[in-house]
Amino acid sequence: MRVAELLTAAFLMGLSVYFMIHAAALPIGWQQGAGPGGGAFPFWLSVMMLVAAGGIFLRQAVGLLAERGSRRPFVSRVALRQVLIVVGSLLAAIALIHLVGAYVAIPLFLVFYLRAMGPVGWRQTTLLALITPVVVFFFFEVTLKILLPKGITEPLFIPLYALFF
Amino acid sequence: MLTKHLKTSAVLTGLTAGLSLGLALNVGTATAQAADWEPNKPFEMVIMAGQGGGADRLARLFQSIIQKNDLSPMPVLPINKGGGSGAEALRYLQDNAGDAHKVMATLNSYYTTPLRTDIGVDIEEFTPIARMAVDTFVLWVNADSDIATLEDYVAAVKAAGGAWKMGGTGTGQEDSLVTAMLETEFGIEMTYVPFAGGGTVAKNLVGGHVDSTVNNPSEQMAFWKAGKSRPIAAFTEERIQVFPEVPTMRELGHDLVYAMQRSFVGPPDMPVEAQIFYTDLFKALSETEEWQSYAAEQALVSDLLTGEELQAYLLAERDLHAKLLEAMGESGS
């Protein structure tokens, strides 16, 4: 647990330095007669962020607050597997949307996720994988007129547009 | 991305990506007569500004008129991409070169944004469709002030010694350009206070938080009718019909003319037949009674400009803005 705390604090410190560098592209000082410059807000807030994250880092490093389960693993092995499945399938689904569009990626995601994550039968899985895209299509595209990305499956939808719009 | 590599006629019908499946379906429409082209899916109307602003309201008005009068076989989908003063919208169109289902509602940030920051966009490559209107600028003060003429105004600003507050939209956008023009012309200095939109600017003038503005008439109309704000002079060629007693800057001996264009353009390499379709669409739109009455009420100059003439106008305006921005940089405001 303590290692994770340290790593997070260190990461946030790094992030604030990164923000500072970027923010410094605009004036960060007090401009005569006009108040703070364009980069001042993000820059000085990042400086404060660095201090706060540094404080947390030091506090952990010194071990002042070591009482709370410092030897407990950050995440259990079983839980880690599940979390990784969720994260992995989510990222894969988003990547697939670019390629084959939402209406292929979503059913694929549902099938994989439901089978991997829980005791969900094939019948229920198939049903969900088929119904969800249809509901999404009618709610978002037909009713709200918001087109979801289709990737290479775009041409397949042209007859549907002609039908519903 | 894929469109750049595929040079078949089917691509010209404008599908964004991955046409391997679409080839068979679309050969028919592509080989048909150019004028017969119609969008086969809803087309996007990209708006160079955020939700709720003047440009957004106008674009949504167009959408409603198109829908109400059934001018398009497919629905219009307005999408706001106002980030970075429209840089987001410009890049989006650039990245979707050749797309026949996207048009963009522009304002003057169409020139100023690529001029001010290098975003890898050349508006010369974009496809001109139609200029729907030109919006005018007027110099306003609060009705409670003693200022009635341009002379009073200049005297008051000089007396304030740089502390005169001019409210306007974001720095580098139209209002700040007009302010810079005023400063150079009269040799005065003002403190420019940027706000998020024209409506907020108008409210801050009436609430006494700034001393003057260069709002579009539509933004001040309600306050003007209620006797809360006063027009001093118009930045137009001729007097604005709604304010017949307000002189133009030119009449007063100052060559200050500035206008905001409201046009539609398409992405680079938009198929010709699509360009024709949209041009006809907006031509029909400009003739509707709804648009005519709206334009009259809001003091918009609604002369339509299309095709090459529009492109020439846009490029001339861009060069003008390049000079304005340069002058502004020199004057250091």
Add this chain to the structure above:
Amino acid sequence: MEILQHLADGFALSLLPLNLAVLLLGVTVGLFIGAMPGLGSVNGVAILLPITFLVPPASAIIFLAAIYYGAMYGGAISSILLGIPGASTAVATTFDGRPMAQKGQAGLALIAAAVGSFVGGTVSVVLFTLFAAPLADVALAFGPAEEFALVLLAFTTFLALGGDDVFKTVLMILLGLVLSTVGLDLISGQPRLIFGDLPGFYSGISFLVLAIGVYGIGEILWTIEQTQHKPQVMPARIRFSELAAGFRALGTSLKAMASGSLLGYFVGMLPAAGATPASLMAYGVAKSTSRKPEQFGKGAVEGVVAPETANNAASTGSLLPMLTLGIPGSPTTALLLGGMVMWGLMPGPMLFIEQPEFVWGLISSLYTANLFAVAINLALIPLFVWSLRIPLPVLSALVLVLCIVGGFTPNQKMHDVWLIAGFGIAGYLLHKLDYPLAPLVLALVLGPLMEKSLRQALIAAQGDVTTFVERPISATFIAIALLLFLLPLIRKLRRHLLPGRAAASSRSSA
């Protein structure tokens, strides 16, 4: 009694069959749109604006107002059931709504939200009816300095109550504020923090993206990890006896409702402020005046009632500057304003004189919209609660799909969907390490307003900082904010000086 006469005329218009039908449809559609994470009243109004051309202007505005109201009610639904605020106005509702749902009190929380919304909406419509014209000038008196002071006040009301690790809270606020500066700097017109020139960052980081990420995906990851060895069903039951008990429990929240309504109305009325600060302030006030403040954050009914009352009151309040001055207080009212302009009605000081039927028809329809919204909402509660009984794998899969689709829809960018996934993973890790996430989200919402108004005020005052204390309204707000900020310190000091008496009070408030 001129007002009553006007109102009666208004009701004659708004109770026409066509208008009633339009109202019913609008409220229902709005409710569902609002209940979707990612879609709020702005999207609902924007999407349905064009179809209002099919009916006369009065019916059209009634339809849009009904959507607006319905969506405000609906926002609470996803906040409570999924813990994902559908709009920034509903962030405060998650603080206690989510814990209540986890304790199996989703039904009660939904009732509390609906009733609170109803009370807030109704009180503010009454206030609207009585004082529309004189209050319009108050809105005008608000310039950048006052806006800044108000945001500061909203921040402190909320933060003075924080019970989490101070370092971590401060860090999260700072991170939120820094993220809020991403995009274009309005004042100088220069882009900043756009990370490798990604065009997706030009428009900044949307609140919705962060909220869906940390509350949607982050929560799912957290729940999945936590429920490893437990039965994988979220606790959710609703019995009709509970409904009755729910109404009785609401009796204790009268104070929260009263303060929420008033705060909501007055803060909502101010342009630029709107419903989000109002709901936060109402939550803060409810907590500090509650007899059991330690219950807040763990599932206190008042913690749901207060922000919901306030955000509905604020949505009515923000119609005031829109109608009387033509100044929209929020993106949604900006669209309503756009709609009115399209129908040939010019909002502004003359509207009440030139178009009395329209104005009063709209006001009277707000009364009926409120009534319909609460009725429909209450009727559907069993359905919403039932949806929680779906097994966790299925529910989490559907929520993830909803997060992807809902994250895409507002700006229609895949960039946002990737960001959501990133924020989701980061949110999960931060949650595990006890970093509080609400301050992060709120800082992102209030940050832009805070920076902008601060800098505008300073530019207008030629860089003179005293402008904030020289102006009476902003000075008052800043004084209250300081007081709230110092209150915990003063209390601590008193405890040290008066050890005997303080021992008892510290035990009760621990």
